[in-house]
Amino acid sequence: MLGGSPGQHAMQQKASLQLDSANAPIACLCPQDCTATMSELEKAMIAVIDAFHQYSGKEGDKHKLKKSELKELINNELPHFLGEIKDQETVDKVMEALDSNGDAECDFQEFVAFIAMVTAACHEFFEHE
Numbered sequence: 001m002l003g004g005s006p007g008q009h010a011m012q013q014k015a016s017l018q019l020d021s022a023n024a025p026i027a028c029l030c031p032q033d034c035t036a037t038m039s040e041l042e043k044a045m046i047a048v049i050d051a052f053h054q055y056s057g058k059e060g061d062k063h064k065l066k067k068s069e070l071k072e073l074i075n076n077e078l079p080h081f082l083g084e085i086k087d088q089e090t091v092d093k094v095m096e097a098l099d100s101n102g103d104a105e106c107d108f109q110e111f112v113a114f115i116a117m118v119t120a121a122c123h124e125f126f127e128h129e
Contacts, residue, residue, distance in 0.1 A: 051077050052111050064105035067091050070098075081118055 038046075052065070055073040059066050065073065071091045075084050085091055098110045106114070 064107050067095050070106050
């Protein structure tokens with residue numbers, strides 16, 4: 001994508017919130033100059049999008065993570081929360097748990113569900129400390 005990451009591209013579009021037939025958000029775009037006023041949560045959401053796209057497509061479909069890309073992402077971006085994945089069996093188990101549509105890859109929706117699960121586990125851990 002020209003001109004930056006997918007997250008940055010979203011920030012360059014006209015401000016709007018598009019809803020589907022069930023009034024669920026399907027697109028949220030903010031003006032180019034909104035980064036200075038973004039909340040920490042909004043910045044974190046852009047970071048999740050950017051992290052996914054930094055690793056997806058190195059070996060094929062740019063909108064999905066293959067096992068090797070998922071392993072690299074986890075090892076580089078989540079080492080303090082998940083530790084380092086060294087063996088293929090662990091990678092296989094993680095992918096199997098995430099791959100809800102059975103295509104042997106992790107798309108963005110599956111990745112976001114994974115991030116939500118890790119976040120919930122971390123919340124539970126820190127809540128008990």
